[in-house]
Amino acid sequence: MTATDTHAAWKGRREEAEDTLSADTAARLAATLDHPPAPTDVAPLLAHWLCFPPRAPHSELGPDGHPRRGGFLPPVRLPRRMWAGGALRFMAPLRTGVPVRRTSILADVRESEGRSGPLVFVTVDHKLRQEGAPVLTERQDLVYRGAPVTPPAARERAPEDTPPPGLWQRALVPDPVLLFRYSALTFNAHRIHYDRPYACEEEGYPGLVVHGPLTATLLLDLYLRRRPGARVTGFRFRGVRPAFDGRELTLHATPTGTGADLYAADDRGRTVMSAEVDAV
Template structure:
């Protein structure tokens, strides 16, 4: 792996700039998927993390791999491991994206590292994304993408770590194939583990459809926004710990000490196992879509 890793590390420092129109229709699709009654219109600021629906990696059908992702290479290094997932992000919000505006995203590969996990070889790619419009910076994000070996055995249910039990706010989510399909469509995410049950089970070893990590993160930040609509979010980070599936409800939690701007967030499956670990920092009032 050393020679391969050295080659993959030649991608460090590569940059890519993209422009995107913040489409009213896509914003409306996201609002519908996340169950808001308000219809975002031109000039409306978008809630935190909705930027993940923009700047998708669009390739022709002939360039899509067996897993539904674009084939390897190009801006991202061609990691020779078949399974890929979004492992986590750290995001700072300067200003929100505005519907109807044009935004530039500049991405840079910060690091490529190999590790040995309990499921085999892992390769982590860390990226930085800077979003800005004509008025200046909007969002700064570091993203972790992990590549894994093929599943050699059936998925074993996670037994830990156990999620915390002290919380301030809580929400139950009942995932279903329609929710997962709609979010995949909103984000132009073709990964088959989110909508193709046979593929998810037979090829990647999962017992059911997998809930998107970014969807869970968005629902966590949404829990905060609904609970304290008079405050906005300055920063957010999340880490995927265990997968969530569409076969059972899961719960979102938020814990905030009185007077604190720090909020601890997590998602747990129906067995109380921690699946997503997150944190948010609150600041000034924000525009709130109505549920």
């Protein structure tokens, strides 16, 4: 059986899980985003990413800190895994202290060839419910890549068009403390986010990698800071390239008739992530 056949056999797999987001954990996310304490039983948007953390025993983690391949996700042998993007629809607020049920389906597995070698794309669909009522749906796109074979500088992409500056902007420098706090909130042991020697020497990055979900959360947070009363109904994001600690990250948002167009840019002005918000 070929690797392609093995991966295809994982399509359609289904998983059920239940968790409860505490008000304290939601407050810690708000603190990480630099928001003042605001007691409420409604969690911030995207706080559901703090639910359902991986619970693999320490002895079952791979060399990158992720749970070993297999189980629900296919046993892709390519060593580097990144969250490439996703799309969400929000039907109701996520409430703290109320059990949330997640149904996950492995919707697609496909192989491709990129500039740096083979790629495997995995798409997972999630549905979250509380007390039987839908809260949100989500599509997650994961990408697996091979080990680096050339120095990072040699792998830089050709110059690209940079979007115009957003009407709203926020600049910050992600530091190891921010990355640590988000890793702790999500129980994410992926070493590229906190182990600098591993990130640089094993995976060929120039620094610690900023979590894709953290960048997405910061982009949506920028919109909500400017439109605090908006009811967000949808959010889509796509990772373009990694962002790294110690380098300025600029968040941009431009309101539209139905929400906003957003993007994050690195210290060289290159797009790190693009996103769209739907709101009423």
